[in-house]
Amino acid sequence: MIAPEPLTPHALARRSLVKKGMVGGALLFVGGALPIALRATRLGPEPRGPLKLLSRSEHAVFSAIAARVVPGPAADPTWPSAEALDCAGKVDALLARAHPSIGREFKQLLTLFENGLVGLLIQLAPTPFTRLSPTDQDTRLEHWRDSRIVIFRTGYQAVVRLAHATYFSSPEVYPLMGYPGPPEVPAFPLR
Amino acid sequence: MTPGTIKRGQDISGNLTLDCDFCVVGSGAGGSVAAATLAAAGARVVILEEGGHHTRREFNMQEAWAYPTLYQDHGNRATEDLAIMILQGRTVGGGTTVNWTSSFRTPDRTLRLWADKFGVTGLDPATLAPHFEAVEHRLNIHPGSRDDVNRNNQKLWDGADKLGWRPELIHRNVKGCARLGYCGMGCPLDAKQSALVTYVPDAVAAGADLYANCRVTTIKRKGHRVESVSGEFLDEDLDRPSGRGITVHPSRGLVLAAGAINTPALLLRAGVGDDSGLVGKRTFLHPAVPMVGLFAEPVEGFYGAPQSVSCHHFADRGTNVGYFLEASPTHPMLASIAFPGFGDSHRHLAERLSFAQATIALMVDGQHDDPGGRVRCGADGRIRLAYPLGDGLREAARDAIKNMARLLLAAGATEVISLHAKPIHIRTDAEIGDLDRAQFGPNLHTLFSAHQMGGCPMGDDPKRSVVTSRGRHHQIENLWIVDGSIFPTAVGVNPQLSIYAHARLFAQAIARGG
Ligand SMILES: Cc1cc2nc3c(=O)[nH]c(=O)nc-3n(C[C@H](O)[C@H](O)[C@H](O)COP(=O)(O)OP(=O)(O)OC[C@H]3O[C@@H](n4cnc5c(N)ncnc54)[C@H](O)[C@@H]3O)c2cc1C
Numbered sequence: 001m002i003a004p005e006p007l008t009p010h011a012l013a014r015r016s017l018v019k020k021g022m023v024g025g026a027l028l029f030v031g032g033a034l035p036i037a038l039r040a041t042r043l044g045p046e047p048r049g050p051l052k053l054l055s056r057s058e059h060a061v062f063s064a065i066a067a068r069v070v071p072g073p074a075a076d077p078t079w080p081s082a083e084a085l086d087c088a089g090k091v092d093a094l095l096a097r098a099h100p101s102i103g104r105e106f107k108q109l110l111t112l113f114e115n116g117l118v119g120l121l122i123q124l125a126p127t128p129f130t131r132l133s134p135t136d137q138d139t140r141l142e143h144w145r146d147s148r149i150v151i152f153r154t155g156y157q158a159v160v161r162l163a164h165a166t167y168f169s170s171p172e173v174y175p176l177m178g179y180p181g182p183p184e185v186p187a188f189p190l191r
Numbered sequence: 192m193t194p195g196t197i198k199r200g201q202d203i204s205g206n207l208t209l210d211c212d213f214c215v216v217g218s219g220a221g222g223s224v225a226a227a228t229l230a231a232a233g234a235r236v237v238i239l240e241e242g243g244h245h246t247r248r249e250f251n252m253q254e255a256w257a258y259p260t261l262y263q264d265h266g267n268r269a270t271e272d273l274a275i276m277i278l279q280g281r282t283v284g285g286g287t288t289v290n291w292t293s294s295f296r297t298p299d300r301t302l303r304l305w306a307d308k309f310g311v312t313g314l315d316p317a318t319l320a321p322h323f324e325a326v327e328h329r330l331n332i333h334p335g336s337r338d339d340v341n342r343n344n345q346k347l348w349d350g351a352d353k354l355g356w357r358p359e360l361i362h363r364n365v366k367g368c369a370r371l372g373y374c375g376m377g378c379p380l381d382a383k384q385s386a387l388v389t390y391v392p393d394a395v396a397a398g399a400d401l402y403a404n405c406r407v408t409t410i411k412r413k414g415h416r417v418e419s420v421s422g423e424f425l426d427e428d429l430d431r432p433s434g435r436g437i438t439v440h441p442s443r444g445l446v447l448a449a450g451a452i453n454t455p456a457l458l459l460r461a462g463v464g465d466d467s468g469l470v471g472k473r474t475f476l477h478p479a480v481p482m483v484g485l486f487a488e489p490v491e492g493f494y495g496a497p498q499s500v501s502c503h504h505f506a507d508r509g510t511n512v513g514y515f516l517e518a519s520p521t522h523p524m525l526a527s528i529a530f531p532g533f534g535d536s537h538r539h540l541a542e543r544l545s546f547a548q549a550t551i552a553l554m555v556d557g558q559h560d561d562p563g564g565r566v567r568c569g570a571d572g573r574i575r576l577a578y579p580l581g582d583g584l585r586e587a588a589r590d591a592i593k594n595m596a597r598l599l600l601a602a603g604a605t606e607v608i609s610l611h612a613k614p615i616h617i618r619t620d621a622e623i624g625d626l627d628r629a630q631f632g633p634n635l636h637t638l639f640s641a642h643q644m645g646g647c648p649m650g651d652d653p654k655r656s657v658v659t660s661r662g663r664h665h666q667i668e669n670l671w672i673v674d675g676s677i678f679p680t681a682v683g684v685n686p687q688l689s690i691y692a693h694a695r696l697f698a699q700a701i702a703r704g705g
């Protein structure tokens with residue numbers, strides 16, 4: 001009747017990687033063991049208010065990622081920057097309410113993104129993410145996205161979705177997407 | 192009959208201990224109708240709901256408010272590898288408060304499959320018919336009208352119709368709908384006849400007390416019976432335990448309706464009721480693959496009834512996994528997290544949002560050899576769902592994107608885009624073959640789920656099911672499950688009406704003594 005998934009080597013590899021969770025397993029080990037790599041982080045703009053979950057460096061790493069991930073004024077001045085919409089601050093507030101272990105994993109993910117050794121592994125470039133040129137940052141993001149290792153693709157999805165979610169749910173970008181915003185609500189009740 | 196009350200976490204100042212006949216966990220489709228049925232039969236009912244009590248005055252049609260406030264994991268629920276985004280409600284009314292109002296009876300062929308292959312007995316169309324009718328009446332479910340069809344759905348209709356794929360108008364549970372298009376963020380007019388405005392008030396009017404912001408964490412079992420159930424009140428701003436708790440002693444029984452994923456997770460966390468070893472396994476999602484069609488004229492898929500047209504032409508593909516086609520609304524956040532790429536390439540699609548049509552293929556998982564997903568939950572309460580995308584689903588996904596491309600081109604799209612990390616662009620029928628090179632696998636393309644099912648399957652064999660064909664736990668005599676987790680496979684249509692009807696039937700049996 002219901003056959004189990006065949007135990008091919010491919011399926012096994014997929015299972016064991018997938019089982020490590022969002023940003024778990026070996027990568028966490030690497031990231032966790034090397035927090036020192038964050039010392040080189042370029043801090044960038046100050047957070048708007050006190051941070052609830054992220055450290056100052058983690059906030060800077062996410063800000064740098066978000067700056068590349070959303071449309072942004074560099075390519076087209078009509079689009080606001082991630083910084084102008086405070087994407088990093090919104091993500092900090094959102095994840096501060098998440099299950100504590102999700103918050104922890106996200107912090108570790110940002111450490112990995114910034115980590116020079118991971119950069120070396122994935123892109124043959126040991127430079128921390130925040131210190132790469134914008135073009136090289138895009139290339140690093142593409143390496144995460146297109147990696148054959150599921151966990152890197154998972155990490156990419158985590159940061160990109162959060163950046164996009166906070167950016168595109170901001171009314172400031174509605175007109176740029178041709179979205180006039182919510183309509184007037186007719187008087188209640190309608191029936 | 193003295194009506195009950197709805198209390199929020201912030202209204203509770205100390206620890207509570209309550210006695211009642213039945214404790215119902217969860218106030219969505221299954222929990223609301225079960226609570227209303229039991230309370231109407233004269234039972235003293237306490238409902239515990241993890242989400243907040245939010246009503247139409249707060250429904251501001253802004254995604255930035257709605258998803259963090261009304262959805263599981265603040266809108267960020269996903270499989271543990273993030274390959275499938277999971278939209279699931281977490282508020283009074285559960286998923287029905289935020290769902291898209293599509294209402295279908297359980298297909299006869301699905302009921303037959305459950306009977307033939309999964310040992311489900313006594314759940315045939317004739318037995319369920321009065322329950323479908325009663326729910327359809329209460330929720331004002333009625334045949335769709337052409338006036339409901341916005342341009343997003345019209346494109347689906349046009350393409351399917353041209354290809355001879357027999358599109359249908361969807362029945363909807365609405366009364367006085369202004370076709371605003373914001374069902375997914377809570378209906379600001381209470382036009383959607385969700386549990387929030389129907390069975391939850393019915394239950395309270397019949398004497399049930401509902402505690403919102405109350406997360407159930409513990410179930411105490413003694414022998415073959417549940418003795419008590421406990422939960423923690425949450426501070427809604429922080430979404431952390433407030434330090435106050437509740438313990439309920441339900442003399443007649445515990446009715447779980449925390450939804451698929453959460454009901455199995457609760458049993459696993461509490462370490463109760465997994466005698467079969469099946470709890471959490473065979474979780475199904477109707478994984479949905481989207482395709483985007485770009486049109487020369489505005490589509491504005493963010494306005495109008497979100498779903499009014501469906502196409503079931505590919506629902507039964509014999510030995511292959513079937514799928515059905517519907518439209519998805521295209522509000523900026525929902526669309527942008529589904530769109531592939533980042534930076535400039537992403538902007539290219541984002542700025543054409545109002546010209547974009549989104550068709551989705553919902554794959555009917557579990558009716559073939561695909562094993563579905565597996566829920567795990569430890570003592571810390573973190574819920575994880577692993578969901579491998581097997582070969583059967585990959586084949587269905589590839590077939591679906593090709594047929595969606597055909598459909599969108601037939602409807603007049605100038606370009607069709609697959610939502611792959613490296614999207615495939617199709618402009619003519621001759622290019623559809625390019626989709627054969629599309630890769631499917633974790634995070635190679637967009638997948639999402641708005642329909643969670645399974646994980647505590649029903650059936651008569653205690654070795655192959657968790658509850659009986661009337662929802663009673665095989666080993667714990669005063670424990671019932673009445674939500675989407677009881678389905679042995681995906682339903683094959685949008686599941687809310689199936690859940691309401693099964694829960695109503697089960698609750699009547701429970702009220703009569705099981
Ligand atoms: C965006 C969206 C669109 C959808 N569109 C449609 C549609 O058009 N048609 C359709 O048929 N279906 C649709 N669905 C699906 C449908 O709404 C669900 O299948 C249905 O609501 C599930 O019912 P349920 O009783 O199983 O669980 P739910 O309705 O999800 O209710 C479960 C409740 O239990 C609560 N809970 C969970 N854990 C705990 C705990 N530990 N303690 C206390 N409470 C807990 C949750 O907060 C939730 O409120 C949609 C869903 C979504 C999210």
Ligand code: SF4
Pocket residue numbers: 292365367368369370371372373374375377378379380381382383495496497
């Ligand atoms: S489309 Fe209708 S039911 Fe949905 S939110 Fe608008 S008025 Fe409410």
